[in-house]
Amino acid sequence: MFIPESLLQKEKDHVEGFAPEVAWVTHGGLSPLAERLCVRPTSETLFCDFYSKEVTSYRDLPKLYNQWCSVVRWEKETRPFLRSREFLWQEGHTAHATAEEAKERTELMLNVYARFCEEELAIPVIKGKKTEKERFAGAEATYTIEALMHDGKALQSGTSHNFGDGFAKAFGIQYTDKNNQLQYVHQTSWGITTRLIGAIIMVHGDNSGLKLPPRIAPVQCMIIPIRQKAEGVLEKASEIKDALAAAGVRVKVDETDKSPGWKFSEQEMRGIPVRVEIGPKDIENGICVVVRRDTGEKLEVSIDSLSEKIPALLEQIQKNMFETALAHREAHTYEARSYEEFCDTIQNKPGFVRAMWCGERDCEDKVKEDLSATARCMPFDNNEPIDDKCVCCGKPAKHLVIWGKAY
């Protein structure tokens, strides 16, 4: 968890990027330390130190590690889930014999994250490459997935970095190849964080609370008994629960002594995708009310068909949540061909702006200063030029860039 100050300083760009925002341990017990330790803001230097001792032969490669841990970055402004000083993340680190393998791994992991966001979290993302200014400190290339929140702000939702052999040279990580020649390794790292919980809230939620995508909802269906003290109600609820569980649904009965109305609101707030209401009359008629959290729609479903209908409904909700989020993003993605149009859009239409860029840092700095907006990425898909001039300075354009204000 700790990085000695001297170790953090080994890779020049890396220390410049991170040193201003780390927490420093200066005392152990009652004594001051001889060397300050920073609480890891990310673990590349620790893995590099480890590789430099562990890797000697081509036989030791590739190395592939993953860890779940908390890291600390001393942010000035914080925001729950989206930007906190301590956050839990998953960080993967690899070392490869060749540059090509490292590039493949960087792309592979970006695709893993993109698929996870889209298929499990129902959050559409744009895959692309960061500009040099926005790149991870010490990386040769940073790939990113960018999502749009419901308020039109962008959220960097996962990154995958290709370090080339930069860290290997700074830390002396070399291996003997099959021809007995010393070579530097090529490294990658990649991570996603609990920030994605914020993304789920900000993409899907509404004023009544969370809306959890069914695939990740810990409880997918809550059965709420009406007049639960009446004979047979809890028994029937429990019977339905067993049938749904057998059909693979994560299901619970809310048997607490709260009123049904309170339970409805509470389970809505918690984002449970589907609720089933079951009371004496429903049991008599063999029909109950099923309520979708995503649309609020109420359906009458025969009790006998619940274990067939609910799993299908959950799939439908998952799909609808993704499509709703995608439609929202598309409705809030604009194009700009002049700086005036660009400024007007950024200032008045929250969302993504697609515009051309010359490749110069100066233009990114100007956009940041004028508009507090940043280059989110140079997208991998839909990146046909829409103009031949930079939207900012008018010089020849090099890349289509997705711009936006970000969390």
Added chain:
Amino acid sequence: MFIPESLLQKEKDHVEGFAPEVAWVTHGGLSPLAERLCVRPTSETLFCDFYSKEVTSYRDLPKLYNQWCSVVRWEKETRPFLRSREFLWQEGHTAHATAEEAKERTELMLNVYARFCEEELAIPVIKGKKTEKERFAGAEATYTIEALMHDGKALQSGTSHNFGDGFAKAFGIQYTDKNNQLQYVHQTSWGITTRLIGAIIMVHGDNSGLKLPPRIAPVQCMIIPIRQKAEGVLEKASEIKDALAAAGVRVKVDETDKSPGWKFSEQEMRGIPVRVEIGPKDIENGICVVVRRDTGEKLEVSIDSLSEKIPALLEQIQKNMFETALAHREAHTYEARSYEEFCDTIQNKPGFVRAMWCGERDCEDKVKEDLSATARCMPFDNNEPIDDKCVCCGKPAKHLVIWGKAY
């Protein structure tokens, strides 16, 4: 991960126990902090702070949380796996309406840990209660499981604490019961750490390296091809692997370009419970050599019966490893009825010593000073008095205690 100094100080015994051995964060980025933060040595104060905001009604109870995280204790002397300044652990925390529920949970978790050590890690443990001196800072009672390493030293291998309502009173954690009366909650916490990896090494290992109990071995069986370039050898190895995998065995083929002798030693060092040697002659004869890591025994097994024999052999190894460890502990458990006998045993016969104790702290302090030994626990089983006098001071004895030198 951080505990503000003022929060750590809320429970008097707790801060006295931990403050001298924590790491202090004093700077965030470039600025000194207004209040020092300690890197959590354990998380009771954080959970208490959380409960004090979260728990208001009997409906909120019980609370049950588990987290895996690294904690830091600034130990003066360290030892790999057994005592490190940072260690990964699992810590569970509960809050209950009644003292009885808290006691039940404390006992339940001690039994979970004991079963895990004995059944999965093949490490026999003694369950018991810590003396007041050895108790967790702030606890009303600490239960422990104690294991004996092969060098005769004791290792505290897991603990479960009952806090009663002490922390609740210090942090103001109250709930309204069904009769609308304010009550304090009763809390527990319990944990095991990566120290158990050290226990696996120190209980089972030998001079050739690790011996992993089959139930936890990531690879239970390593197939080592002999003359692997000869026709059909790798194919047969892969066939055997598939058959074993289908029988539920975690199995790999070592296809690296190292020599068979190197591979034998390497897989021994890594503690793989079983290795299968397979070469052209074995294939011809339909019989191969199977080597047990626990005993070193070599068996000739017909290739066709491997997928039946290996799973049974793994169970046998698991059982044998536990029994060997238990026999070692029994052979190194002594009794003492006079202080002379006690000192002689502790100094000359590494192991556990069963001896009577008056219940006074002075005697524990004397034993610590004279012999660097401690009261490991007052065992729950086999705790019939063996004498009526304290082994140290001769006053009337209150408890049978297991004494030993500990890591």
